[in-house]
Amino acid sequence: MPLASLVLSSNSIFKTSSVPSLPTELWFHIIGFIPLEDLYKLAGVNRAFFEEVMNEVYSQLSFISADPRIFYEKLATLQNPTLSERIRVLTVWPSAVRDAINAIEHDKSRPPGQPDVPERSRTPQPRFKHVRYLSRGREYVEELLGHHKPPQPAPTAPNGKEPLPSPEERTKLFKESLRRLSRVEEFELNWYIDQGKDHHAWSFSLFPDIWQGIGQHLRRLAIDIQVAKMGDAVTSCLSLPRLEVLDLTLRCYPSRSDLYSEQYQGDTIVPYFINKFAPTLQELSMKTIGHQELSQHFQLLGVFPRLTKLTIVMPLDSYHLRDPSGYRRMLKNHPQIRDLSIKYTRCCRDCTEDGFDTFEGKHKLYGDVHLPALRSLELGLHIPIPKGIMNNSLYHNVVRQLGTTNNTLYYCLAQMGSELTSLTLTDRNLTLEEVKTLLGLFPSYRLKRLSFFAKVLSPRLIDAIAQACPSLSSLSLDVETVSSQDPCTETYMNPDVEGFAKALYSYGVDRQYDRWRYRAWTLADVSVMRWELKVGHQYNWRCMQAIAAVVPSVRSFAGRGHMEPDSDLKTGGGQRLVELDARTKPLDT
Incomplete structure (x- = not known):
């Protein structure tokens, strides 16, 4: 029977409360053939379809808004244990969570600039009775006429909504919600756009609760963060026993000039954090934005026995990577890499070469590096391509005869994987000669x-x-x-x-x-x-x-x-x- 006929017949049977007695595994097999955009239409077929639709609808949770009302409504919704168990992907902006917890909701019905509660005047009250009456104005006239004010109602939240809990209660509710997220598999942390706010600038004390709440089942972790905040975010992360994919974006903005001065040599927090996941890590991505000294990132990296995919997006030149031995050792220690992506990015200056060529015609980063398992290579072509086709057998002879040490980068990259089956070239519009x-x-x-x-x-x-x-x-x-x-x-x-x-x-x-x-x-x-x-x-x-x-x-x-x-x-x-x-x-x- 065709799949469409089977689903329609099952749907009609379900509406008449006569569900066919098919094994649950068969129903899940049928669900696998249905496009995601059409799946929600079949939520009434049976319980298997309903659960699959609900899992998809409530699979993602994000705390990216500093609006305290939105933040509180999400926390209240997560008190339902059935719903919180459906969350698989969590996105957190720490600055937004911090501001949403500490925010005080203002009444939008008041004119701009007017406080919610009238402030007590700091001017001393006049001693004379007639002056006091004149200062009271309308209240004095109403008192003379015998008009009495009705009792003032208790202040309410804007638009008739219930008042928000206090910041302490919101913090407690956020921690309770984290403990309910027991099946989160992907976590995305973005903490780079944050100028702080008043007295709590840069502070965010809930990281231990986040790692403890979602760490046991986490398989993918993506962190986009300023280097200055890296320690605050990951120091309390002790173990993620199932982590397979790690995506790091490390930023260093010019406003933090002390971080990239001549004395700044990087931080050990990045490699130590990556090394925690050595037993299980399969995919690693490292990207830097802004000027950073990259040597220490690679010098302290260990061995990852299961690593099969590596992505590097950095300004890999001698100005930013002063000691290339760590980077070279990382490649040689992982011959099992099947998917490699290397993109040279522009940072402080537009480089015509990376500065790692040697007189012998070898490259300090990729010379004599062989990855026998490499099948897919993505290469960013920020550094100009040498002119002319360089034949593999003649290249070294040409280098020796001409005495040139330039343009060994792409030759050595091409020799890393002899079994390459997929090649992607980015970051440059190639001419016909460059393609050849x-x-x-x-x-x-x-x-x-x-x-x-x-x-x-x-x-x-x-x-x-x-x-x-x-x-x-x-x-x-x-x-x-x-x-x-x-x-x-x-x-x-x-x-x-x-x-x-x-x-x-x-x-x-x-x-x-x-x-x-x-x-x-x-x-x-x-x-x-x-x-x-x-x-x-x-x-x-x-x-x-x-x-x-x-x-x-x-x-x-x-x-x-x-x-x-x-x-x-x-x-x-x-x-x-x-x-x-x-x-x-x-x-x-």
Whole structure:
């Protein structure tokens, strides 16, 4: 029976209180085939569907608003143990929680600037009776006329709502709510936009309760924080026995100039914190924003036997990484890494080289580093690419003959993984010559997936990729413009999509003699994106069709599994984290 018929029949049976006696495992198997946006419509099928929908609706909880009313309403809702057990993802902004606890709600019905309770005048009361009566004004007239004021009602909260608990009670309620979150698997901590407030600037004393409340089942931890606050946030975190994914973003703003002066050499809190999770950690991401000395971060890192994915987003040059031995040792100690992402970011100056080249033609960071398990590499191309294709067998001879020590970075990076099957190049729009240079350095004949940014999409670019990557199955391009020739000058501002399609077809197909230049190419999926003014960042449907017309093996566009022109063929901006259909998750606002 088709899945749709089974669900509809089950739904009708459920409404008549005659539920089919199917095993629970089968119902959960059926749920796995239903899209998330349609799942909530089937909440009435049976208890399994209802529980799955409720788990999805209440899976995320966020404390990111300093509004005390919103904060208190969430805490009151979490007193329901059934609901609090559904929370799987928790997001906390400590500054917002601190301000929401200490905030005093004001009556919005009063004029601006008028206090909630009239303050007692500090001026001494006049001694003379007539002066006292004149100062009383309207009250004296009412007293003479015999008009008596009705008793004043007790002050109420704004808009007729119940008054908020005191800050002490809100703190206690927050701690109780944390103890109820017994099944949180993902925790995101953001503490970088915080200037403090009055006398409690920078202070947040609830971290021990947070780690103790959610630490036992935590599998993913993401921290975006200023370096100055790192110790306050993680010192009380003793153990997370199930942590598998750690994502760190460390910020150092110019306002904290003492942190990045010549005497500042980093802090041991970062590596010591990471080392706590050595037995279980599988994915590690480290990103820095602002000037920091990075040597100590890597010098004190231990060995992570289960680490398979590593992401480094830092200004990895000799100015910020004065001692490269720790970084190099970290790579050599983890040959089991399968997924590696290295992005060079700009910090204090625009570097043309990283300063780690040696006269022998080796690189201090990546020379002689081999990762036999490496399958996927994402590389940020902030440092300029050397001109000319550097053949692996001739490169060292050229270095010795010319006596040059520059441009060993990309060569040594390309030699780390001989079994590489996926390559992603970011942070630079590549020219045709740069594409040829990079594909000549990497083991491109093994690549199955390739993704990069290109200045010009032209027939020569497609041909260069086909020649260098004969085993490619997935190609993803983000292009600046489209042209029938490369380099293009006249058509740079006006993309010539039709000219590109005709030139590519005439070059790749000869129908008279039935010759297909790319007949043996294994490309199965192609994606071409381009940004257009007043349109946005969209897939270019015509360019993908032009490539598919000359490559017989193409069967899919943009990873969808088919080539039909759907209306949803556009960028989604990432996964929807808080929306379920047209609704918003109630606890993640």
